[in-house]
Every structure is written in structure tokens, then in C-alpha cells.
Amino acid sequence: MSIALFDVQAGFGGPKYGETEVVTAGDWAREMRRLDIEGALVRIMPDGLVRDPPDANEDLFAACEEHPAMVPCPILIPAGAHDVPSEAEQVATAVARGAGAAFLRPEMDLWDLDEWCSGRLFAALEARRLPAFCSAGKFTFSQVADVARRYPALPLILAEVHYLNQRRIVPLLAAFANVFLSMGSNYVVFQGLELIVGELGPERVLFGTGFPQAEPMGAIMQLAYAGIPDDAKRLIGRGNAARLMEGIQR
Amino acid sequence: MNASATEAGTDLLARGRRGDSLAGVGIIDMHAHLHVGWGVPGDTGADAIVASMDRAGIAKTLITPSAPVSAADQRRENDNVLKALRAYPERLMGYIRLWPTAEPVSHAQAEARIAEGFTGVKILSTLGVPFTHPSYEVFVAVANEQRRPVLFHTWGQEAELSGVRELAARYPEASLLAGHAGSANEEAYIELARDCENVYLELTLSFSPRGLVDRFVAAVGAGKVVWGSDTALFSQAQQLGKVFGACISDQEKMQILSGNANGILGRIRT
Numbered sequence: 358m359s360i361a362l363f364d365v366q367a368g369f370g371g372p373k374y375g376e377t378e379v380v381t382a383g384d385w386a387r388e389m390r391r392l393d394i395e396g397a398l399v400r401i402m403p404d405g406l407v408r409d410p411p412d413a414n415e416d417l418f419a420a421c422e423e424h425p426a427m428v429p430c431p432i433l434i435p436a437g438a439h440d441v442p443s444e445a446e447q448v449a450t451a452v453a454r455g456a457g458a459a460f461l462r463p464e465m466d467l468w469d470l471d472e473w474c475s476g477r478l479f480a481a482l483e484a485r486r487l488p489a490f491c492s493a494g495k496f497t498f499s500q501v502a503d504v505a506r507r508y509p510a511l512p513l514i515l516a517e518v519h520y521l522n523q524r525r526i527v528p529l530l531a532a533f534a535n536v537f538l539s540m541g542s543n544y545v546v547f548q549g550l551e552l553i554v555g556e557l558g559p560e561r562v563l564f565g566t567g568f569p570q571a572e573p574m575g576a577i578m579q580l581a582y583a584g585i586p587d588d589a590k591r592l593i594g595r596g597n598a599a600r601l602m603e604g605i606q607r
Numbered sequence: 608m609n610a611s612a613t614e615a616g617t618d619l620l621a622r623g624r625r626g627d628s629l630a631g632v633g634i635i636d637m638h639a640h641l642h643v644g645w646g647v648p649g650d651t652g653a654d655a656i657v658a659s660m661d662r663a664g665i666a667k668t669l670i671t672p673s674a675p676v677s678a679a680d681q682r683r684e685n686d687n688v689l690k691a692l693r694a695y696p697e698r699l700m701g702y703i704r705l706w707p708t709a710e711p712v713s714h715a716q717a718e719a720r721i722a723e724g725f726t727g728v729k730i731l732s733t734l735g736v737p738f739t740h741p742s743y744e745v746f747v748a749v750a751n752e753q754r755r756p757v758l759f760h761t762w763g764q765e766a767e768l769s770g771v772r773e774l775a776a777r778y779p780e781a782s783l784l785a786g787h788a789g790s791a792n793e794e795a796y797i798e799l800a801r802d803c804e805n806v807y808l809e810l811t812l813s814f815s816p817r818g819l820v821d822r823f824v825a826a827v828g829a830g831k832v833v834w835g836s837d838t839a840l841f842s843q844a845q846q847l848g849k850v851f852g853a854c855i856s857d858q859e860k861m862q863i864l865s866g867n868a869n870g871i872l873g874r875i876r877t
Binding site for chain 2: 358359360391392393441520521522523524527542543545546547548549550551552563568569570572573574575576577578579581582583
């Protein structure tokens with residue numbers, strides 16, 4: 358059985374620190390064809406190079422227009438400094454340009470998760486049901502829980518999670534129905550998918566690869582050979598992501 | 608990315624993509640653990656490992672204890688490995704995991720311990736004792752006489768790789784596996800495998816850097832690379848992906864997944 362796949366944890370863009378190779382959207386499109394990945398939520402990566410999110414978002418939108426299988430995940434930021442459009446306008450623009458989620462980088466973009474700083478951004482995301490992409494490298498588990506509690510209608514995609522965090526991941530997913538786990542690099546734990554599907558059902562995990570840093574076939578084979586029913590594999594492979602994207606108020 | 612390279616190895620790639628049984632490939636996992644802890648869910652014993660092997664169609668797995676806290680605990684955990692080997696003699700093989708001791712270990716003692724049913728020897732660097740410590744080296748000497756594999760936990764550190772290099776020169780008949788190759792200092796691993804005929808690069812890494820297998824094969828040849836998974840810590844199938852997804856030929860993939868391991872295990876002299 359070849360499972361249909363939509364990758365929520367992928368990207369393209371500049372080189373890694375100390376290297377010169379640039380992975381383009383075209384490279385990712387070829388890799389998607391090679392591995393039969395139908396679609397992908399994509400970010401500009403490595404995002405550490407992005408100091409001007411609106412500019413980077415334009416590149417991302419343009420690349421996704423050129424490659425229709427790619428769904429943009431632009432960086433959105435609170436508008437308190439009046440250097441960017443209002444939060445509602447940013448979300449509206451992102452949705453209009455086909456965004457499937459918003460990439461949030463509090464520390465990198467110099468903002469805080471407190472209500473007084475980013476409340477309008479989260480409220481705007483929640484109003485449109487535009488999922489927030491929360492990398493475990495940028496959010497602590499407690500911060501994800503806090504946002505999930507304050508904005509219960511906002512789906513949160515928890516990604517880039519280390520495999521030894523099972524004691525945090527399972528209770529977090531159990532406590533907050535609006536938190537979804539990307540199985541992309543580096544959630545490689547033995548029997549992890551089996552436990553989550555068994556405890557919480559198959560609706561809470563999203564397929565992700567970690568391209569371009571990680572070899573995508575790792576996640577593909579992790580899912581393909583997991584000890585879970587085929588229906589669960591189909592939901593994780595594409596169905597759950599499709600449901601989240603269909604929920605966006607466009 | 609090289610377009611012609613992406614066309615290589617399409618049959619195994621397609622089989623892995625579909626989740627087909629890989630039973631005919633003869634895959635041997637050269638790096639796994641029994642009972643791991645660390646929040647890994649469910650049973651991580653022999654039954655769970657064999658169930659994971661069955662789902663993918665992995666032929667054999669070499670297991671070793673996980674994280675003992677003392678010499679006595681180490682002995683108990685090694686004994687647990689022996690029990691697992693007896694429960695699944697056709698599917699599981701084992702490394703004896705060593706604990707550094709101040710008391711000397713005689714050659715006869717090391718020989719007798721290995722003869723209890725272990726296939727190879729596993730040595731860690733994480734206890735801060737060099738691979739060349741006498742209580743380790745006596746086991747490497749026995750492995751050399753019997754042409755057994757020795758798996759080293761390495762993480763790209765100069766002291767670790769120079770230790771493997773030193774032992775490779777002194778014990779040319781043992782097959783030395785540099786575990787977690789490419790975890791750091793990728794070029795140093797390549798130099799080690801190039802310079803030492805009896806050193807292999809073992810691929811276990813949670814994070815699977817894109818292109819690492821391709822680079823190893825280009826630099827040292829598929830004949831010097833072996834596959835391991837770190838199961839029951841990591842998903843065994845996930846770890847297969849780095850080889851199945853590599854832009855190398857199916858023949859090279861088979862060599863990494865099966866051929867080299869068979870060669871290493873087939874030359875053991877008991």
C-alpha cells in the first residue's frame with residue numbers, strides 16, 4: 358500500500374552555516390516526485406537567515422505559485438513596532454496567498470508570547486483557524502501548552518521534536534485537542550507512533566520529513582512500517598493535514 | 608542534486624515507499640539495544656524488537672544492553688541479552704557490553720564470557736574511559752583471534768576515533784565498527800575508514816542527515832558502510848530510510864544493509 362503523503366515539515370532556501378549548497382524549491386519539487394510526496398507545507402530554511410520576514414514571505418509565496426504542490430507557511434509577527442501590517446492584515450494576506458499555516462519565531466523576531474505583546478496575532482490566527490507552526494526549537498512545551506490553553510480553536514503544529522520527549526509529548530497532546538505532532542525529524546522514537554495512536558487515536562499526528570536537513574525516506578518508512586492500522590497511516594500521511602487546511606477560514 | 612543519481616536504486620526505494628515486506632533482502636541490523644528506558648514507550652524487550660523486525664522484514668538484529676550503572680548491573684544486563692538470544696536464536700545475535708574495571712581481566716576470562724553466546728563486543732566512550740583501557744582491550748584481543756566484530760559508541764571525538772584507529776592497527780583480524788558515524792566530524796570518520804582496512808562506518812543516528820550515506824559511499828565505497836538502527840530506542844524502519852532514500856544503486860544499498868554484515872559475521876572463527 359502506497360500511502361498518500363503531505364509533508365508538514367519541509368522547506369528550501371539558503372545554505373546551512375558553513376556550507377554553500379542551496380536547496381531550491383525546484384530541488385524539493387524533484388525530491389517530492391522521486392518519493393511520491395503529493396504536497397508539502399513549506400518554509401524558507403534555514404530560517405536563521407531570515408531577518409526580514411515580509412521579504413522572505415514574498416519569495417516563499419512566489420515559489421509556491423510556481424510549484425502548486427507546495428503550500429506556504431509564511432512567518433507572521435506581532436505588529437507592535439508598526440513595521441509590518443496589522444496582525445489581522447498579515448493573516449488575511451497569508452490566507453489569500455494560500456498559506457496552510459503560520460511560522461512563529463518569538464525569539465528570532467524579538468517578541469514575547471504574553472497577551473500584551475502577541476495577543477492580537479494569536480487572536481487573528483485563531484479567528485481564521487490558520488494553524489501555527491511551533492518548532493520545538495523555538496517553543497518550550499510549556500509555551501505550547503500555554504498558547505493552546507489560551508486559544509483553544511487555534512490548531513498548533515508541534516514540529517522538530519526530539520525523540521526523548523515522549524514524557525512531555527503524550528500528556529501535551531492528551532491535554533490539548535488543538536495540538537498536533539509532526540512526526541518529522543527528529544521524532545524517531547521506537548513505538549512512538551504506536552503509542553500515540555493507541556492512546557489518543559490517529560488524528561493527532563501529521564506526516565513530516567524535515568527536508569532539507571533530514572533524509573525524507575526516514576519518516577516515510579517510519580510511517581509505512583508502523584504497527585498501526587492502514588486507516589491510521591492514511592490519516593497521518595495526508596488526511597489530518599488536509600483536515601486542518603480545509604478548516605482555514607478562507 | 609544530481610539528476611542521474613536520483614534515478615539509482617529505484618526498486619528498493621519503491622519497496623520502502625510502499626511499505627512492502629523486505630524479507631528477501633536479508634537485512635541485518637548491526638546496532639540495537641535491549642530494554643532502553645528514557646521514556647521509550649511500551650515493551651522494549653526481545654519480543655518487541657522481533658515484532659519490529661517482522662513488520663519490516665529484517666532478518667537479524669545484533670543487540671546489546673542499554674545503560675547499566677555498575678559492573679554488577681552490566682553483568683545482569685548482559686545475561687538478559689543472552690536470555691533474549693536463547694529465545695530468538697534465528698533472529699537475534701548479541702554483543703557483550705563491557706564495563707571498565709580496575710581489576711585485571713584475564714584473556715581466559717574474556718574468552719569464556721564471549722563464549723557464553725555473544726557474537727561480538729560493544730564498547731562505549733560515554734564512561735570516560737578510553738577504548739584502549741586494558742579491561743576493554745583484552746576483549747578486543749579475543750575478538751581479533753576469533754575475527755569477531757567490535758562495535759564502538761563514537762560521537763566524532765578525536766580521542767574516540769584515534770582509539771579505534773589504534774586498535775585497528777593492533778588487531779587487524781577483528782572487524783571494528785565505528786558506531787554513529789557522521790554524528791560529528793564526518794571527514795574524520797571517512798579518513799578512519801579509508802586508512803584502516805578493518806574499520807566500518809556504522810550508520811545509527813536519530814537524525815538522518817540528507818546525503819550522508821551518499822557521501823560515505825562516494826568517499827570510502829559501499830563495502831565499508833554497515834547499517835544499524837539503535838532499536839529499541841529508535842524506529843527500526845525510520846533508520847532504514849537513510850539507506851533506502853540514498854542516491855546510490857540498489858547493489859550498494861544491499862551491500863550496506865546485508866552484504867557487509869554477512870561478510871563480517873561469516874568470517875567469525877569459533
